[in-house]
Amino acid sequence: MEKRVIFRGWALPLLLIAPQVIISGIFFFYPAGQAIWQSLFIPDPFGLSAQFVGLGNFEFLLSDRFYRASFITTAVFSILVTLCSMIPALFLAVLADRLIKGSGMYRTLLIWPYAVAPAVAGVLWLFMFNTRVGVVSWYLGQLGYDWNHVLNGGEAMGLVVVASAWGRISYNFLFFFAALQSVPRSVIEAAAIDGARFWKRFFSIVLPLITPTAFFLLVVNVVYAFFETFGVIHTITAGGPQQSTTILVYKVFSDGFVGQDLGSSSAQSVILLFVVGLLTVIQFKYVEKRVHY
Amino acid sequence: MAQQSGMVEKHGLGLWMTHALMILGVLVIFFPIWLAFVASTVSQPEIVSPPMPIWPGDLFWENYKAALFAGVNVPVATMLFNSLVMAIGIAVGKIIISLLSAFAIVYFRFPLRNTFFWMIFLTLMLPVEVRIVPTFEVIAGFGMLNTYQGLILPLIASATATFLFRQFFLTIPDELAEAARVDGARPMRFFVDIVIPMSRTNIAALFVILFIYGWNQYLWPLLITTDPSMNTIVMGIKQMFPSGDDVAEWPVIMATSILAMIPPVIVVVSMQKLFVRGLVDSEK
Numbered sequence: 355m356e357k358r359v360i361f362r363g364w365a366l367p368l369l370l371i372a373p374q375v376i377i378s379g380i381f382f383f384y385p386a387g388q389a390i391w392q393s394l395f396i397p398d399p400f401g402l403s404a405q406f407v408g409l410g411n412f413e414f415l416l417s418d419r420f421y422r423a424s425f426i427t428t429a430v431f432s433i434l435v436t437l438c439s440m441i442p443a444l445f446l447a448v449l450a451d452r453l454i455k456g457s458g459m460y461r462t463l464l465i466w467p468y469a470v471a472p473a474v475a476g477v478l479w480l481f482m483f484n485t486r487v488g489v490v491s492w493y494l495g496q497l498g499y500d501w502n503h504v505l506n507g508g509e510a511m512g513l514v515v516v517a518s519a520w521g522r523i524s525y526n527f528l529f530f531f532a533a534l535q536s537v538p539r540s541v542i543e544a545a546a547i548d549g550a551r552f553w554k555r556f557f558s559i560v561l562p563l564i565t566p567t568a569f570f571l572l573v574v575n576v577v578y579a580f581f582e583t584f585g586v587i588h589t590i591t592a593g594g595p596q597q598s599t600t601i602l603v604y605k606v607f608s609d610g611f612v613g614q615d616l617g618s619s620s621a622q623s624v625i626l627l628f629v630v631g632l633l634t635v636i637q638f639k640y641v642e643k644r645v646h647y
Numbered sequence: 648m649a650q651q652s653g654m655v656e657k658h659g660l661g662l663w664m665t666h667a668l669m670i671l672g673v674l675v676i677f678f679p680i681w682l683a684f685v686a687s688t689v690s691q692p693e694i695v696s697p698p699m700p701i702w703p704g705d706l707f708w709e710n711y712k713a714a715l716f717a718g719v720n721v722p723v724a725t726m727l728f729n730s731l732v733m734a735i736g737i738a739v740g741k742i743i744i745s746l747l748s749a750f751a752i753v754y755f756r757f758p759l760r761n762t763f764f765w766m767i768f769l770t771l772m773l774p775v776e777v778r779i780v781p782t783f784e785v786i787a788g789f790g791m792l793n794t795y796q797g798l799i800l801p802l803i804a805s806a807t808a809t810f811l812f813r814q815f816f817l818t819i820p821d822e823l824a825e826a827a828r829v830d831g832a833r834p835m836r837f838f839v840d841i842v843i844p845m846s847r848t849n850i851a852a853l854f855v856i857l858f859i860y861g862w863n864q865y866l867w868p869l870l871i872t873t874d875p876s877m878n879t880i881v882m883g884i885k886q887m888f889p890s891g892d893d894v895a896e897w898p899v900i901m902a903t904s905i906l907a908m909i910p911p912v913i914v915v916v917s918m919q920k921l922f923v924r925g926l927v928d929s930e931k
Contacts, residue, residue: 385781471863585865
């Protein structure tokens with residue numbers, strides 16, 4: 355879609371667009387180009403020179419046991435975060451949708467966690483499950499379960515998943531609630547007159563109608579789990595124990611800044627770049643057209 | 648439409664069950680925040696000998712005063728101020744550059760227009776987390792470590808807002824621009840007098856989303872603020888944990904966590920309608 359009415363001149367528009375182009379150039383294109391460039395080199399230990407290795411960094415990464423493990427960790431983590439945030443959100447949205455009065459108040463309350471930063475959410479959950487002072491871990495201890503996410507990789511994963519999913523429930527709730535509210539009442543009432551019970555109506559009418567929203571949320575939540583959960587992982591587990599919660603974004607950080615392995619870190623950035631690109635394409639190609647508000 | 652149709656909505660027992668489940672859900676979701684609040688009002692010994700109490704104590708003022716004016720590495724008041732500058736800087740900065748470039752793209756034809764358009768579009772795809780090492784080097788090269796520019800600039804280099812405004816500008820009736828042109832109004836007059844006032848709601852909705860985005864940043868401030876007095880509150884909380892075996896000062900840390908969530912919660916709850924709208928718009 356293009357405007358019919360346009361203003362003349364080209365100096366002014368160039369001036370108007372300049373700030374964004376300059377900022378994107380310096381802080382986006384140049385660093386992204388650097389990441390691609392550096393991914394082709396191995397710097398020497400003193401950082402004085404770098405040796406060209408072509409795709410060597412990539413070959414090394416893809417054959418690296420730890421990197422492949424990180425891929426699997428990321429996949430498991432994203433799937434769990436997506437499920438743990440979407441299912442409770444859908445459940446709450448279905449409940450709120452059944453209420454004539456009061457749903458606004460519940461919505462106001464349920465929005466809260468969205469505003470809480472992932473890193474702060476991490477601190478809150480860490481506090482509850484802290485091995486020394488945590489309330490939940492203490493009660494688990496009373497029940498005879500010895501909670502220790504510092505040593506147990508499965509428990510560590512569970513904790514970062516719950517802490518990451520918690521804030522997302524708000525977000526998913528808002529979208530599910532909006533989608534449920536837009537399902538035409540007449541259709542549901544017609545089914546009710548025909549004698550369809552609540553669950554029958556839900557699975558045969560409502561769920562298909564909100565599938566576009568669910569699919570959209572699926573992609574958005576996977577993107578969130580991939581890229582925006584760094585704060586949760588850094589505050590709760592710092593990738594441990596034994597790298598059991600080192601997701602890909604965390605590994606870029608730990609190899610690049612902690613391990614100072616720039617070539618590998620850059621190559622990892624480039625691989626992530628492809629992952630983001632792929633997810634964006636999926637989002638635009640399949641989601642864009644099907645989501646209606 | 649009959650609100651009391653009785654066919655679909657629940658009544659009697661079912662209605663109460665729905666409310667009860669809803670309240671249970673809200674309580675479960677609120678539990679971590681409640682516990683943090685309680686911990687911020689009791690003494691350290693009450694926390695380190697579990698189980699901690701589940702009702703607030705009477706040390707509210709002491710703990711919050713200790714956090715705000717003493718902190719652990721740096722007073723929390725300083726970190727709050729830094730976060731405020733960063734969040735507002737990102738929100739305002741991004742809105743301004745996006746309004747300008749969207750206006751240029753929609754209302755002008757100029758050389759390289761399509762190239763620039765695609766350049767901006769590409770920035771949608773790459774979160775700062777992916778390009779941290781080289782971006783860090785750029786900021787270090789400019790001497791922008793431990794500065795507000797360093798905190799703000801890399802995070803406004805993205806196109807979401809530009810797209811949003813572009814979509815909106817395309818819906819502004821052509822007659823308005825036509826009339827402005829016939830009257831001999833200069834483009835910038837039209838921009839300031841017509842386009843900006845019409846975009847008010849969009850600007851406000853975007854402000855809410857971007858403020859929270861900026862406030863909740865973690866990785867970027869963690870990398871470039873090595874000086875504690877430049878820490879933002881969200882990344883500063885983690886810095887308050889002692890390294891090694893020392894016991895963390897939980898009441899102060901939890902008071903800081905509560906302080907860190909108050910501004911974004913106020914923004915979200917008080918501007919709920921705009922927030923929901925901004926969320927839906929910016930994800931479309």
